[in-house]
Amino acid sequence: MARFIIRRTLYALVTLLILSLTIFMVIRLTGDPVTLLAEPGAHAEDLDRIRAEWGLDRSWPVQYLTFAKNVFTGDLGKSFNYDMPVSTLYFQRLPNSLELALAATLISFLIGIPAGLISAVKVNSVWDNTGKVIALFGLAVPGFWLGLVMILVFSVWLGWLPTSGQGSWQHLIMPAVALGWYFAASLLRLTRSSMLEVLRSEYIKLARLKGLPGYVVIAVHAFKNALIPVLTLAGVNLVVMINAAVIIEVIFAWPGIGRLLYEGIFQRDFPLVQGVVMEAGIMIVVINLTIDILYAYIDPRIRLTR
Amino acid sequence: MAPLLEVRDLQTHYVTFGGTRVVKAVEGLSFTLREGETLGIVGESGSGKTTVCQSIVGLLPAAACIVGGSIAFEGRDLAQLSQREMRHIRGAQIAMILQDPMASLNPLFSIYRQVAEPAYYHLAVRGRSLRERVRELLNAVRIPSPTMRMREYPHQMSGGMRQRIVGAIALAGGPKLIIADEPTTNLDVTIQAQYLDLLKELQEQTGVAIVFVTHNLGIVARMCDKLAVMYAGKIVEAGSVRELFDTARHPYTQALLGSMPKLGSKEKLLAIPGQPPDLATLPPGCAFHPRCPEALPCCATEEPGETQIAGTWTARCWRAAPGAAATDLPKEAHVAAAVGN
Amino acid sequence: MAYVTEQTRAALAAASPGWAGLRRRWLRFAGQLPVVPLAILVPFVLVAVFANAIAPFDPTDPIPGAKIFAPPFWAEGANPTARLGTDFQGRDVLSRLIFGARVSLIVGVMGTVVAGGIGTTLGILAGYLGGWVDQVIMRITDAWLALPALVFAIFLATMVGPSMWNIIVILGAVYWTRYARVIRGEVLSLREREFVKLSEIAGASSARVILRHVLPNVLNSAMVLASLTIGVVIIAEASLSFLGVGVPPPEPAWGSMLADGRSMLMVGDWWLTVFPGLCIMMVVLATQLLGDWLRIRLDPQLRNL
Numbered sequence A: 001m002a003r004f005i006i007r008r009t010l011y012a013l014v015t016l017l018i019l020s021l022t023i024f025m026v027i028r029l030t031g032d033p034v035t036l037l038a039e040p041g042a043h044a045e046d047l048d049r050i051r052a053e054w055g056l057d058r059s060w061p062v063q064y065l066t067f068a069k070n071v072f073t074g075d076l077g078k079s080f081n082y083d084m085p086v087s088t089l090y091f092q093r094l095p096n097s098l099e100l101a102l103a104a105t106l107i108s109f110l111i112g113i114p115a116g117l118i119s120a121v122k123v124n125s126v127w128d129n130t131g132k133v134i135a136l137f138g139l140a141v142p143g144f145w146l147g148l149v150m151i152l153v154f155s156v157w158l159g160w161l162p163t164s165g166q167g168s169w170q171h172l173i174m175p176a177v178a179l180g181w182y183f184a185a186s187l188l189r190l191t192r193s194s195m196l197e198v199l200r201s202e203y204i205k206l207a208r209l210k211g212l213p214g215y216v217v218i219a220v221h222a223f224k225n226a227l228i229p230v231l232t233l234a235g236v237n238l239v240v241m242i243n244a245a246v247i248i249e250v251i252f253a254w255p256g257i258g259r260l261l262y263e264g265i266f267q268r269d270f271p272l273v274q275g276v277v278m279e280a281g282i283m284i285v286v287i288n289l290t291i292d293i294l295y296a297y298i299d300p301r302i303r304l305t306r
Numbered sequence B: 001m002a003p004l005l006e007v008r009d010l011q012t013h014y015v016t017f018g019g020t021r022v023v024k025a026v027e028g029l030s031f032t033l034r035e036g037e038t039l040g041i042v043g044e045s046g047s048g049k050t051t052v053c054q055s056i057v058g059l060l061p062a063a064a065c066i067v068g069g070s071i072a073f074e075g076r077d078l079a080q081l082s083q084r085e086m087r088h089i090r091g092a093q094i095a096m097i098l099q100d101p102m103a104s105l106n107p108l109f110s111i112y113r114q115v116a117e118p119a120y121y122h123l124a125v126r127g128r129s130l131r132e133r134v135r136e137l138l139n140a141v142r143i144p145s146p147t148m149r150m151r152e153y154p155h156q157m158s159g160g161m162r163q164r165i166v167g168a169i170a171l172a173g174g175p176k177l178i179i180a181d182e183p184t185t186n187l188d189v190t191i192q193a194q195y196l197d198l199l200k201e202l203q204e205q206t207g208v209a210i211v212f213v214t215h216n217l218g219i220v221a222r223m224c225d226k227l228a229v230m231y232a233g234k235i236v237e238a239g240s241v242r243e244l245f246d247t248a249r250h251p252y253t254q255a256l257l258g259s260m261p262k263l264g265s266k267e268k269l270l271a272i273p274g275q276p277p278d279l280a281t282l283p284p285g286c287a288f289h290p291r292c293p294e295a296l297p298c299c300a301t302e303e304p305g306e307t308q309i310a311g312t313w314t315a316r317c318w319r320a321a322p323g324a325a326a327t328d329l330p331k332e333a334h335v336a337a338a339v340g341n
Numbered sequence C: 001m002a003y004v005t006e007q008t009r010a011a012l013a014a015a016s017p018g019w020a021g022l023r024r025r026w027l028r029f030a031g032q033l034p035v036v037p038l039a040i041l042v043p044f045v046l047v048a049v050f051a052n053a054i055a056p057f058d059p060t061d062p063i064p065g066a067k068i069f070a071p072p073f074w075a076e077g078a079n080p081t082a083r084l085g086t087d088f089q090g091r092d093v094l095s096r097l098i099f100g101a102r103v104s105l106i107v108g109v110m111g112t113v114v115a116g117g118i119g120t121t122l123g124i125l126a127g128y129l130g131g132w133v134d135q136v137i138m139r140i141t142d143a144w145l146a147l148p149a150l151v152f153a154i155f156l157a158t159m160v161g162p163s164m165w166n167i168i169v170i171l172g173a174v175y176w177t178r179y180a181r182v183i184r185g186e187v188l189s190l191r192e193r194e195f196v197k198l199s200e201i202a203g204a205s206s207a208r209v210i211l212r213h214v215l216p217n218v219l220n221s222a223m224v225l226a227s228l229t230i231g232v233v234i235i236a237e238a239s240l241s242f243l244g245v246g247v248p249p250p251e252p253a254w255g256s257m258l259a260d261g262r263s264m265l266m267v268g269d270w271w272l273t274v275f276p277g278l279c280i281m282m283v284v285l286a287t288q289l290l291g292d293w294l295r296i297r298l299d300p301q302l303r304n305l
Helices: A001-030 A034-039 A044-054 A060-071 A086-121 A128-139 A143-157 A169-199 A202-209 A216-244 A244-251 A256-265 A268-300 A300-305 B049-056 B081-088 B111-120 B127-140 B161-172 B189-206 B215-221 B241-247 B251-258 B330-340 C001-013 C018-028 C037-048 C093-129 C132-148 C149-160 C164-174 C177-190 C194-201 C208-245 C254-267 C271-298 C298-305
Strands: B005-016 B021-033 B040-041 B066-072 B094-096 B177-183 B209-214 B226-231 B232-238 B307-308 B311-313
Touching: A001 A060, A001 A268, A001 C149, A034 B189, A060 C149, A086 A128, A086 A169, A086 A216, A086 A256, A128 A169, A128 C271, A143 A169, A143 A244, A143 C271, A169 A244, A169 C298, A202 A216, A202 B094, A202 B330, A216 A256, A216 A268, A216 C149, A216 C298, A244 A256, A244 C018, A244 C208, A256 A268, A268 C132, A268 C149, B005 B049, B021 B177, B021 B226, B021 B232, B040 B215, B040 C208, B049 B066, B049 B094, B049 B177, B066 B307, B066 C001, B081 B161, B081 C037, B111 B127, B111 B161, B111 C001, B127 B161, B127 B232, B161 B189, B189 B215, B189 B241, B189 C164, B209 B215, B215 B241, B232 B251, B241 C037, B241 C177, C037 C271, C093 C132, C093 C164, C093 C177, C093 C208, C093 C271, C132 C177, C149 C164, C149 C208, C164 C208, C177 C208, C194 C208, C208 C254, C208 C271
Parallel strands: B040 B209, B040 B226, B094 B177, B177 B209
Antiparallel strands: B005 B021, B005 B066, B226 B232, B232 B311, B307 B311
């Protein structure tokens, strides 16, 4: 077990190393960051001053080591525009993003899991075909467009819900649906395929051979097993929703991390963009590592096979 | 006394590709089994053995359907029962041990729960007495320190232990019949032998009847009273194990026995030439004739009926039919076979 | 030795599906094409190709003398020449949609080609060469996967600057990881197959084995993945354009049209939002259906992707 954790943690560290190196290289290779930082038409001496201030006058390896050391110690640089550390800004926005992501996860559960379950149990029936159509539209209808159409219908035409902002559940419902939409479809697909696989297994055959009532076979024996990959996906999805709900947060003026990133893009605040991206990467790597280790505790077969 | 299980003329067909292809997996199969008896069903893969088992327990794949015949179990025809009624038979009256013991246990439930379920749902045993029953069952299948072991999960057990637990599950509902579908294929030889001894011992204690499906004649010799040899969905020869092992009449049974390794024998093993037939496109006449070393001209045109050889010993072969010395007597032999039936 | 090689060659010719096998498989189902997805996709492709001839107006210039925010032709106050209305500069929405199809399809297809090219190459190298090459490639794949694709694309687009070709390269660089993983897995099992082993024993170079035996046998999976990636790439392009880091204005892209229409949504100018979104939905729906069809035809094992 200890060896498993150590190996996984090492992988996670290597992943973060490559990630930080990638981000670092992209910034250095795509032009002089100083021109991003300075006002247009700045003097040469101003540029030099900024270079010195950001350590950009040193060699690349030295710069990278500084960057990596800062990341490692939790220092993701300072936002140009807010004049505040990026990590402070990130964690200020985190609760808002979390609220939205949890609501979206709830919606994706409410749609995806029951629909996937029914599709799998009544495979090739009308129910299954309905599920397939939902899954298809979930992938084909962009969430942000769904959000715009919902604003049009429920806010502008019907006047039922506020167009944007944060506060009550009425504010939450449209962004949560728009964000959860795609994930509902992917949960549906996964629940269905995972359930179908479990239903074909020998232990479900044995459960039926024991003469258990049908609902016990499906809802207890099969569902519990089918749920494992589904919950893994939901965990990863939650982290993605927290960090990647850029457009939805922009459309609904939701003050989350995605909107912070958007502000960074528009104010050419490159330390902010870089920091938010790095923070998102760290968060996802850490959550993945946690899930892996939790699973190894729950189900020791994983430890043995990997 | 009426037999425990009496299968009469069972026909189970698979309908695939929207009804364009019918596979007669089991076609006109009959056998009887008395309480405490052990029947071995032997045949190559694809001969319909597994379909027979699935028909009896009422868990056929969606594409398959019992289209004729009856399965009388204690006087009730299982083929006519609804799924709901069958549910009360499965696990309580008839239990089944599956081919793959390693995959037969649910990885997320404790051994206790999995062994307890049949008794919980069929015998309405609860609480402390349920706990006691599981302990007894695990004891019976020789799981050491059952009180501790029943709190554990399948992955903590060895293959042999898991197979014994599957046996305990089969016994848990107090069945009168256990169907074992190649229960030892995935075990190594020593554990296999131990397991068979255990089954035999449990059978003596509980008086349960067993249908043993296998392609291993060695297991049949060790375990069974009666033997039915299946080929292409039919029983081609059936009788007591002693009769068939001594003087099998059907060339296919003879070939199977010839392909069985004997300890200390230097005789060359005889492989059966050719492939088992495709059930969707059976050859005319006797299904075995293309591979049969002793085929007569009539074998290719007319299917042999069932001939009674002695007592319960029957065979479906022109060679075994009365007057078989003559080379071409299909009509007459057919009548004789029908009478013998 | 020469004898062995001759014999091995013969065995190989008989056993390896190779290029000829691939062609045979493709021809076999050419006769039973999927009707619905093609019925949607073919018109879109034709419109994109012949945009210059079909579009009634220049997509980047306002219609001279036309009102801004004119509704579609059936509504009151419509401009009879601008069938689907005009936008905030008085440009024809229909013409912009038509040219937008060109942008979406080019980015979708080219982005997928870039992603597939990078991913398939790296997947084959990792799977076939194994060892440290495999380790390096798979660790990079992990790192790439750690970032949500859209966030990564936004980051790259912000840094590189907007242009259609930049977007193609960026989306290719973001979406190759899935190919690398799947293809690597396939190659690992291919490597154990007879015809690859025989070829190696016969002394064929790695490059030869990869080109003759590995590549044709993973192309089916790559095709299935590609058909499923196109839709994702199209939506990603629309998202980037919506955020203003995609295809730069005044170039007509469906995503930026949605962004333009957003401010007028509050006063009910629905046509600016509904039409581009419907176009995205139809194209992505069709590519998904096509992908499902291909997947069932070519590779039943990939069903759960």
